[in-house]
Amino acid sequence: xxxxxxxxxxxxxxxxxxxxxMKYCSLTASALGLGPSFVPQIAHAMETKPRTPVIWVNGxxxxxxxESFIRGAHPLAKDVVLSMISLDYSETLMAAxxxxxxxxxxxxxxxxxxxxxxxxxxxxxxxxxxxxxxxGGKPFVEQLKHAAKHAKAVISWGACASYGCVQAAKPNxxxxxxxxxxxxxxxxxxxxxxxxxxxxxxxVITYMLTFDRLPELDRQGRPAMFYxxxxxxxxxxxxxxxxxxFVETWDDENARKGYCLYKMGCKGPTTYNACSTVRWNEGVxxxxxxxxxxxxxxxxxxxxxxxxxxxxxxxxxxGIEKNADQIGTAAxxxxxxxxxxxxxISALKAAQRKTQDKKEEA
Amino acid sequence: MVTTPNGFNIDNTGQRIVVDPVTRIxxxxxxxxxxxxxxxxxxxxxxxxxxxxxEVILKGRDPxxxxxxxxxxxxxxxxxxxxxxxxxxxxxxxxxxxxxANSIRNIMQLNLEIHDHVVHFYHLHxxxxxxPVNALRxxxxxxxxxxxxxxxxxxxxxxxxxxxxxxxxxxxxESGQLGIFKNGYWDNPAxxxxxxxxxxxxxxxxxxxDLQKEIVKVHTIFGGKNPHPNWLVGGVPCPINxxxxxxxxxxxxxxxxxxxxxxxxxxxxxxxxxxPDVIAIGGFYKNWLYGGGLSSKACLAYGDIPENPNDFSxxxxxxxxxxxxxxxxxxxxDVDVRDPEQVQEFVDHSWYEYDEPGKGLHPWDGxxxxxxxxxxxxxxxxxxxxxxxxxxxxxxIKAPRWRGHAMEVGPLARYxxxxxxxxEDIKDQVDGLLRTMDLPFDALFSTLxxxxxxxxxxxxxxxLQKHFFDKLVTNIKNGxxxxxxxxxxxxxxWPKEAIGVxxxxxxxxALGHWIKIKDGRIENYQCVVPTTWNGSPRDTEGNIGxxxxxxxxxxxxxPEEPVEILRTLHSFDPCLACSTHVMSPDGEELTTxxxx
Numbered sequence: 001x002x003x004x005x006x007x008x009x010x011x012x013x014x015x016x017x018x019x020x021x022m023k024y025c026s027l028t029a030s031a032l033g034l035g036p037s038f039v040p041q042i043a044h045a046m047e048t049k050p051r052t053p054v055i056w057v058n059g060x061x062x063x064x065x066x067e068s069f070i071r072g073a074h075p076l077a078k079d080v081v082l083s084m085i086s087l088d089y090s091e092t093l094m095a096a097x098x099x100x101x102x103x104x105x106x107x108x109x110x111x112x113x114x115x116x117x118x119x120x121x122x123x124x125x126x127x128x129x130x131x132x133x134x135x136g137g138k139p140f141v142e143q144l145k146h147a148a149k150h151a152k153a154v155i156s157w158g159a160c161a162s163y164g165c166v167q168a169a170k171p172n173x174x175x176x177x178x179x180x181x182x183x184x185x186x187x188x189x190x191x192x193x194x195x196x197x198x199x200x201x202x203x204v205i206t207y208m209l210t211f212d213r214l215p216e217l218d219r220q221g222r223p224a225m226f227y228x229x230x231x232x233x234x235x236x237x238x239x240x241x242x243x244x245x246f247v248e249t250w251d252d253e254n255a256r257k258g259y260c261l262y263k264m265g266c267k268g269p270t271t272y273n274a275c276s277t278v279r280w281n282e283g284v285x286x287x288x289x290x291x292x293x294x295x296x297x298x299x300x301x302x303x304x305x306x307x308x309x310x311x312x313x314x315x316x317x318x319g320i321e322k323n324a325d326q327i328g329t330a331a332x333x334x335x336x337x338x339x340x341x342x343x344x345i346s347a348l349k350a351a352q353r354k355t356q357d358k359k360e361e362a
Numbered sequence: 363m364v365t366t367p368n369g370f371n372i373d374n375t376g377q378r379i380v381v382d383p384v385t386r387i388x389x390x391x392x393x394x395x396x397x398x399x400x401x402x403x404x405x406x407x408x409x410x411x412x413x414x415x416x417e418v419i420l421k422g423r424d425p426x427x428x429x430x431x432x433x434x435x436x437x438x439x440x441x442x443x444x445x446x447x448x449x450x451x452x453x454x455x456x457x458x459x460x461x462x463a464n465s466i467r468n469i470m471q472l473n474l475e476i477h478d479h480v481v482h483f484y485h486l487h488x489x490x491x492x493x494p495v496n497a498l499r500x501x502x503x504x505x506x507x508x509x510x511x512x513x514x515x516x517x518x519x520x521x522x523x524x525x526x527x528x529x530x531x532x533x534x535x536e537s538g539q540l541g542i543f544k545n546g547y548w549d550n551p552a553x554x555x556x557x558x559x560x561x562x563x564x565x566x567x568x569x570x571x572d573l574q575k576e577i578v579k580v581h582t583i584f585g586g587k588n589p590h591p592n593w594l595v596g597g598v599p600c601p602i603n604x605x606x607x608x609x610x611x612x613x614x615x616x617x618x619x620x621x622x623x624x625x626x627x628x629x630x631x632x633x634x635x636x637x638p639d640v641i642a643i644g645g646f647y648k649n650w651l652y653g654g655g656l657s658s659k660a661c662l663a664y665g666d667i668p669e670n671p672n673d674f675s676x677x678x679x680x681x682x683x684x685x686x687x688x689x690x691x692x693x694x695x696d697v698d699v700r701d702p703e704q705v706q707e708f709v710d711h712s713w714y715e716y717d718e719p720g721k722g723l724h725p726w727d728g729x730x731x732x733x734x735x736x737x738x739x740x741x742x743x744x745x746x747x748x749x750x751x752x753x754x755x756x757x758x759i760k761a762p763r764w765r766g767h768a769m770e771v772g773p774l775a776r777y778x779x780x781x782x783x784x785x786e787d788i789k790d791q792v793d794g795l796l797r798t799m800d801l802p803f804d805a806l807f808s809t810l811x812x813x814x815x816x817x818x819x820x821x822x823x824x825x826l827q828k829h830f831f832d833k834l835v836t837n838i839k840n841g842x843x844x845x846x847x848x849x850x851x852x853x854x855x856w857p858k859e860a861i862g863v864x865x866x867x868x869x870x871x872a873l874g875h876w877i878k879i880k881d882g883r884i885e886n887y888q889c890v891v892p893t894t895w896n897g898s899p900r901d902t903e904g905n906i907g908x909x910x911x912x913x914x915x916x917x918x919x920x921p922e923e924p925v926e927i928l929r930t931l932h933s934f935d936p937c938l939a940c941s942t943h944v945m946s947p948d949g950e951e952l953t954t955x956x957x958x
Contacts, residue, residue: 064437095546258611287586
């Protein structure tokens with residue numbers, strides 16, 4: 001790894017002052033939800049840790065994850081790409097194409113065996129011999145397996161890579177398959193959402209660079225730091241839920257007062273994500289704040305749970321609340337809270353969807 | 363040598379060049395060309411290499427949910443499919459949206475046009491014209507002078523500023539880890555800019571990267587997030603409350619102020635950076651006028667940005683509607699997307715099959731049966747394609763035609779149609795640009811013209827965004843805070859059967875969604891999207907599509923380095939996830955299932 005420059009060296013070489021560097025470290029600390037006491041630790045890590053090569057591949061997807069990634073505000077996308085990582089293969093951004101692009105991929109794999117991160121956007125379709133997604137004349141699944149072979153770790157960006165997302169919704173005509181079903185011998189971090197929040201994406205990367213380890217994952221393989229709690233738990237409209245104040249129809253008086261969207265089908269009570277805390281696009285808003293319920297886009301199989309406007313049924317308002325409280329207690333009090341929370345929430349979901357096909361557990 | 367019915371000469375005897383993956387696009391695409399002994403492209407084959415099947419997934423779902431599914435067709439032109447979808451459902455069910463919803467939707471759609479055009483030019487297209495490695499040789503002082511000449515009102519223009527950026531770039535290049543610039547074609551003579559212009563444009567690449575995350579905040583305010591903001595059948599989901607208790611839970615004065623400040627930022631950037639860059643860069647490529655393809659012969663636009671809600675008549679649309687065929691700009695045909703004779707899709711060279719070969723189908727009656735098979739002259743194997751056989755099936759993209767004609771869609775098509783119709787804003791912009799660049803009208807029909815039309819459109823959309831913001835505020839001032847019509851929200855109010863169509867002008871061109879609703883559920887859903895038009899393979903008659911036509915006769919500096927191919931393909935801003943999602947409404951057994 002010694003041939004790779006450290007993060008700090010690269011930043012200094014690129015004309016970034018020590019002072020800006022320290023500011024960057026404190027921004028990183030706050031982005032990760034860490035206190036100021038962690039800033040020296042982060043700075044130390046940046047000064048000594050290598051600049052990690054990243055190979056970013058695309059399967060069946062819509063590129064919303066790449067688009068979200070470049071929305072990153074702290075750190076800025078340009079600083080990530082120029083100073084933090086070495087983005088050695090990205091079909092969306094790279095200058096080269098065709099054979100020259102393929103050569104860049106091969107050179108990176110060869111030079112940094114075992115030391116690069118593989119970021120996957122989208123997923124491989126397995127029907128039709130994989131030829132529903134072709135890269136370089138061959139099935140994408142081959143490129144994925146090839147690039148994963150020598151990767152240090154794999155990041156599954158978004159709902160596509162993590163769970164399958166829209167092309168895997170019933171009847172999944174291409175047999176679009178999440179990454180962990182195809183790559184089974186590497187550590188995989190799922191960063192779900194359609195897309196994930198930009199700062200969550202860069203937060204996961206900077207966490208790995210800073211602490212030189214994978215973030216703590218929940219049972220489904222998601223970073224606990226961003227996916228450990230439900231949107232409902234931290235929603236600023238939660239007091240209206242607790243008070244029984246609901247939007248009854250779109251654009252009614254209650255909507256204009258910012259009441260709870262539960263009756264409009266909001267999936268906040270069953271969705272684990274950081275939307276109500278980190279919020280979107282530099283904290284400007286998140287779906288509920290802008291008047292539409294959460295559609296649950298970071299949950300497995302969210303396309304197949306009935307209409308986005310169906311209220312979470314089979315349970316009364318107070319029933320949900322009761323369960324939510326129980327889950328809350330477990331999450332606060334037990335080590336491995338993520339597991340407990342998920343067990344409970346799975347039971348809750350099973351009750352809600354008893355008429356539907358049970359999905360295979362991830 | 364063969365002459366296609368739409369008038370292009372094709373010769374596939376020369377050296378075959380394959381570009382796969384085509385990078386800096388949305389989705390997956392392959393391109394093959396034949397070049398003659400002089401390095402001139404004599405045959406072009408464009409292939410969509412991905413397919414997701416969203417329409418069959420939509421079958422049986424709640425029509426009010428369709429926007430969310432179709433929005434995920436594309437995360438780059440995020441929201442435009444959602445808008446098209448809610449329009450299709452509203453058309454089917456006879457739902458009229460309130461005035462404020464029309465203004466907010468227009469602001470969001472225009473915001474997308476600007477964001478998409480800026481990101482396209484700087485982050486997907488610029489490296490076809492701009493050489494960041496050459497920028498290291500620039501004199502920062504001369505760069506500053508160039509900046510002040512082309513964009514005198516842009517505040518970031520000092521020699522020190524450009525020196526800092528150059529230093530950062532220099533260290534990046536010298537680190538040996540070139541990242542996204544790795545294996546670029548930096549010594550290819552196809553790059554024509556002096557180092558100062560390269561430095562200025564590379565600097566703006568970074569500025570635009572910072573700006574684009576600001577632009578989209580308009581979507582975040584009205585739609586909760588970007589990419590993939592939320593939409594609503596019947597209006598928009600965000601309520602308005604600027605006067606009373608609870609306003610902090612709605613669109614209030616603070617939110618409107620934020621929208622207004624972003625609109626101003628867009629206008630400033632278009633005026634001071636984007637348009638001047640295109641003119642400055644274009645000035646060095648004035649003699650490189652390849653890539654016109656279909657643009658001088660056949661253009662199509664559905665039109666968009668209705669001044670008033672629920673009125674899509676052509677004279678009420680700020681972006682023009684119409685069709686030009688046979689190169690006759692004196693006659694702009696009206697377009698009726700409901701007419702079964704006008705828009706049709708063919709699959710003879712696509713990896714699908716119809717019961718009746720050679721027939722075209724209107725989207726309401728669209729049928730798609732996947733059939734992945736390679737022609738007898740393919741080189742390679744079924745799962746390792748070396749060279750395609752374009753005489754057979756060769757793409758996951760269908761071939762849409764307007765009255766049998768292959769059409770170009772997108773900013774250039776809109777501007778050609780607008781110009782031909784005498785659209786005043788468009789005419790002023792085009793005439794002004796040509797005068798500034800000292801180019802004749804025909805220069806518009808080129809790769810450069812396509813890129814310039816996009817920049818002009820971004821500028822125009824900035825002004826329109828302001829227009830609709832003012833309109834929104836005026837309407838609120840007049841006491842109307844309504845944002846949604848819920849009279850037909852409940853499916854029990856719907857007819858047993860209904861059909862509808864929604865149209866938009868997506869950043870990349872004419873976009874249509876056709877829906878059939880039965881018993882409150884989607885019975886059939888078809889999308890015909892911009893890159894399906896532009897990236898179309900050959901049709902039954904042998905007409906070639908816009909991508910293929912645009913590459914012909916281009917002189918390549920070094921055939922083994924595809925700079926010119928990328929430059930022209932990128933000028934269309936290809937979106938392959940959009941173009942190749944089409945799927946059968948008719949059956950579940952669509953593919954030969956072979957699980958690996």
